[in-house]
Amino acid sequence: MEDYRVRSIVKTISWRVLATLATMFIVFAFTGKAKLSVGIGLVEAVSKMVLYYLHERTWGKISWGKLKHPLADLVLKKELTPEDKELIQQRLKELGYM
Amino acid sequence: MEGKKVLVVGIDGVPYTLVGEYVERGYMPHLKAILEEGYKLHQMDASLPDISSVSWTTFLTGVNPAEHSIYGFIHLDRRDYSLRFPNSGNVMAPTFFQILGLDTAGKSSSLANKYLPRFKEPRTSIVVNVPHTYPAYPMNGVLVSGFVALDLARAVYPPVLASTLKRMGYVIDVDPSKGHRDRAGFLEDLFHALDKRREAFDLFFKGKWDLFVACITETDRLHHFFFDAALDEAHPYHGAFVDFYKKLDDLVGHFYDMFLERHGGQGFFMILSDHGFATLRKEVNINRFLEEAGFLKLKEEGERYERIALGTKAFALDPCRVYLHYKDQYPLGEVGEGEAESHLEELTDLFRNLRNDDGSPIIRAIYRKEEIYQGPFLDDAPDLLCLPVDGYDLKGRIGAGTVFADSVFAGMHNQHDAMLILPEEKDFGDKPQIGDLAGLLLDHFCGEDL
Numbered sequence: 001m002e003d004y005r006v007r008s009i010v011k012t013i014s015w016r017v018l019a020t021l022a023t024m025f026i027v028f029a030f031t032g033k034a035k036l037s038v039g040i041g042l043v044e045a046v047s048k049m050v051l052y053y054l055h056e057r058t059w060g061k062i063s064w065g066k067l068k069h070p071l072a073d074l075v076l077k078k079e080l081t082p083e084d085k086e087l088i089q090q091r092l093k094e095l096g097y098m
Numbered sequence: 099m100e101g102k103k104v105l106v107v108g109i110d111g112v113p114y115t116l117v118g119e120y121v122e123r124g125y126m127p128h129l130k131a132i133l134e135e136g137y138k139l140h141q142m143d144a145s146l147p148d149i150s151s152v153s154w155t156t157f158l159t160g161v162n163p164a165e166h167s168i169y170g171f172i173h174l175d176r177r178d179y180s181l182r183f184p185n186s187g188n189v190m191a192p193t194f195f196q197i198l199g200l201d202t203a204g205k206s207s208s209l210a211n212k213y214l215p216r217f218k219e220p221r222t223s224i225v226v227n228v229p230h231t232y233p234a235y236p237m238n239g240v241l242v243s244g245f246v247a248l249d250l251a252r253a254v255y256p257p258v259l260a261s262t263l264k265r266m267g268y269v270i271d272v273d274p275s276k277g278h279r280d281r282a283g284f285l286e287d288l289f290h291a292l293d294k295r296r297e298a299f300d301l302f303f304k305g306k307w308d309l310f311v312a313c314i315t316e317t318d319r320l321h322h323f324f325f326d327a328a329l330d331e332a333h334p335y336h337g338a339f340v341d342f343y344k345k346l347d348d349l350v351g352h353f354y355d356m357f358l359e360r361h362g363g364q365g366f367f368m369i370l371s372d373h374g375f376a377t378l379r380k381e382v383n384i385n386r387f388l389e390e391a392g393f394l395k396l397k398e399e400g401e402r403y404e405r406i407a408l409g410t411k412a413f414a415l416d417p418c419r420v421y422l423h424y425k426d427q428y429p430l431g432e433v434g435e436g437e438a439e440s441h442l443e444e445l446t447d448l449f450r451n452l453r454n455d456d457g458s459p460i461i462r463a464i465y466r467k468e469e470i471y472q473g474p475f476l477d478d479a480p481d482l483l484c485l486p487v488d489g490y491d492l493k494g495r496i497g498a499g500t501v502f503a504d505s506v507f508a509g510m511h512n513q514h515d516a517m518l519i520l521p522e523e524k525d526f527g528d529k530p531q532i533g534d535l536a537g538l539l540l541d542h543f544c545g546e547d548l
Contacts, residue, residue, distance in 0.1 A: 085183055094278070097416060
């Protein structure tokens with residue numbers, strides 16, 4: 001089953017917060033420059049958030065590799081088929097209702 | 099929403115008189131204890147006619163067949179005399195659980211108009227194995243369809259629960275053909291099906307719900323094949339019959355205890371059957387009777403009602419729904435509006451004089467449709483409806499050789515001996531009717547949302 005959009009959006013934000021903090025920490029560790037690490041972090045946060053969301057929604061539409069419930073595609077049919085009618089007649093006869 | 103709760107146990111075809119007798123004999127100790135705790139056993143009238151699909155639909159919708167449109171397991175297509183098999187999709191009035199869920203799927207009824215404005219919050223229902231709810235349809239809760247459910251995949255809403263039921267070996271229904279060829283095996287199947295029914299009820303009972311309707315249909319199957327064993331201690335299956343009722347009693351007691359433990363004073367508990375049962379003496383082929391009286395003419399060719407020929411003035415659908423063959427409604431019809439009254443009078447006289455070999459009457463009541471039905475689907479109603487004396491099972495079979503025939507079945511439905519167990523303070527005054535109960539259940543929830 002595909003996720004709702006809001007779930008994808010919340011996942012995008014939570015991952016981005018985590019990943020951007022990691023990026024800023026790494027840049028700061030290598031350069032010692034706080035301004036640069038925050039700048040890279042902000043640019044990265046916005047651009048990758050958009051990319052992540054699009055990537056997530058695209059994968060959501062691909063059923064390959066997904067665990068699928070055996071009854072996920074079941075359609076509730078209101079109309080009885082000719083075979084159903086035969087079976088019903090048979091049952092009713094066996095119980096003396098016909 | 100935490101609040102009032104209702105548990106309904108339906109036991110298909112269990113007669114008031116038999117329950118009274120079995121409680122008296124000590125076969126149903128749990129039921130006896132329930133009755134001693136402030137409940138009363140009532141004799142109740144089933145729907146007209148007393149067919150499970152009609153009676154359960156009348157119970158669920160709280161309106162008569164002219165409002166819900168179900169008059170039997172089979173309907174006749176007036177355009178070509180073919181048979182139709184109404185299903186849940188043909189029920190034209192909302193059920194009380196749809197009203198409680200505040201989603202009537204666009205349907206309305208006098209009951210819905212009365213109660214819908216009184217509820218603000220949707221309530222959750224679990225409805226298991228009630229006949230004539232197949233195919234299952236979206237509702238606020240869980241619906242597992244009963245007879246005539248054909249496959250589990252279409253018998254369960256939400257559909258995802260079908261796999262759970264399949265894994266636990268849930269039985270939609272026993273195979274009734276086995277009752278004709280292997281009686282001992284059929285009995286075993288009934289006991290097994292009751293076990294599975296109980297497992298399913300237990301499973302859903304743990305969930306969140308406001309209304310729970312649990313229906314047991316194995317009793318009806320037992321009665322069709324073994325009702326003559328109910329009180330006859332010399333019958334080879336009497337012991338098994340009583341054992342089945344003891345098992346049923348145990349199930350009822352189990353649910354009552356769980357309900358009491360979980361919901362105590364907030365709960366409203368009810369047990370009902372959809373019709374009574376009687377020992378079958380003879381089948382009475384109503385269409386053969388109409389043929390002999392000159393009302394029905396049959397062609398040689400064709401299947402069932404397609405054999406109706408020119409010259410036919412009336413015919414019957416099971417069990418004794420008698421329709422005039424109006425010329426403006428049927429391709430071969432020839433009864434004009436002006437003749438209807440005289441035909442109905444003649445038919446009424448004929449049925450009154452239908453007698454057994456010893457001269458005793460076969461028909462105990464004859465109704466005209468306007469007397470018993472009111473609603474938008476009155477046109478589909480039979481012009482006359484006859485009820486038999488217990489022992490004579492009226493049949494709409496086409497092409498039977500004789501009016502009276504022996505039956506392969508041991509039991510037959512009756513209309514006057516359904517049963518109902520309610521808290522003592524719910525007093526109906528007169529004999530309760532199955533159609534009264536939906537209002538009673540909805541009343542229980544009224545006042546909570548103010």
